[in-house]
Amino acid sequence: MTRCGIGPEFSLISVAAGLVAGGLTYWDPERFTIDFIPYWLLAVSGAGLSVTGIFVYVISLGTFTIAYQKGQLATEGLYAIVRHPIYAAWIVLICPGGVLFFRSWPMLIVPLIAYLSFKTFIHNEDDYLNDKFGTTYLDYRSEVTHEIFPGWGFWRYIT
Numbered sequence: 001m002t003r004c005g006i007g008p009e010f011s012l013i014s015v016a017a018g019l020v021a022g023g024l025t026y027w028d029p030e031r032f033t034i035d036f037i038p039y040w041l042l043a044v045s046g047a048g049l050s051v052t053g054i055f056v057y058v059i060s061l062g063t064f065t066i067a068y069q070k071g072q073l074a075t076e077g078l079y080a081i082v083r084h085p086i087y088a089a090w091i092v093l094i095c096p097g098g099v100l101f102f103r104s105w106p107m108l109i110v111p112l113i114a115y116l117s118f119k120t121f122i123h124n125e126d127d128y129l130n131d132k133f134g135t136t137y138l139d140y141r142s143e144v145t146h147e148i149f150p151g152w153g154f155w156r157y158i159t
Contacts, residue, residue: 003068005128006121010087014114018098021106034103046101053093060085073133075140081150083141084122088148091115115148122147 025032034042060078064086067074078085095111129137145151 005125006118007086009121010090010114010117013117014090014095014110017113018095018107018110021104021110022102024106025102025104032105034105037103039103042100042103046097046099049093049097049100051097053089053097056093057086057089060089073129073136073140075144080144082146082148083144084118084125084148087118087122091118091148118148 056078063077063079064074067076078088082088091111091114095114099107099110126141133140
């Protein structure tokens with residue numbers, strides 16, 4: 001396993017699904033465009049989700065990079081809320097933001113495909129982290145039980 005984890009597999013599948021969905025909308029916009037909601041509302045909502053997702057991604061990547069350079073497991077910041085905030089940024093924020101921004105019916109499936117791709121491959125990354133960090137990872141995993149969707153307890157980190 002490389003520093004990228006399951007990122008290459010996850011990204012390839014997610015981007016391919018997005019390209020197919022976007023292509024369908026481009027080739028037949030009358031059939032595949034979400035047009036019953038004003039575009040400005042979709043665009044603003046989509047941009048807001050995407051910008052938030054990019055922020056979450058950059059913050060998580062920074063936390064990960066610092067821990068990685070020290071040979072440690074990332075457990076602070078957003079990693080104290082969900083175990084995989086980098087993938088969460090894509091699945092929960094950036095992909096849905098793209099769906100809204102591009103107002104495409106077929107793109108509604110992209111976040112689902114991204115999530116299924118994540119669930120398919122994440123055990124490889126978890127096994128690697130378990131092998132590398134042992135009980136430290138097992139303790140972290142038992143403390144932070146949510147993979148990408150934060151539970152209600154995440155509010156304790158905000159206040």
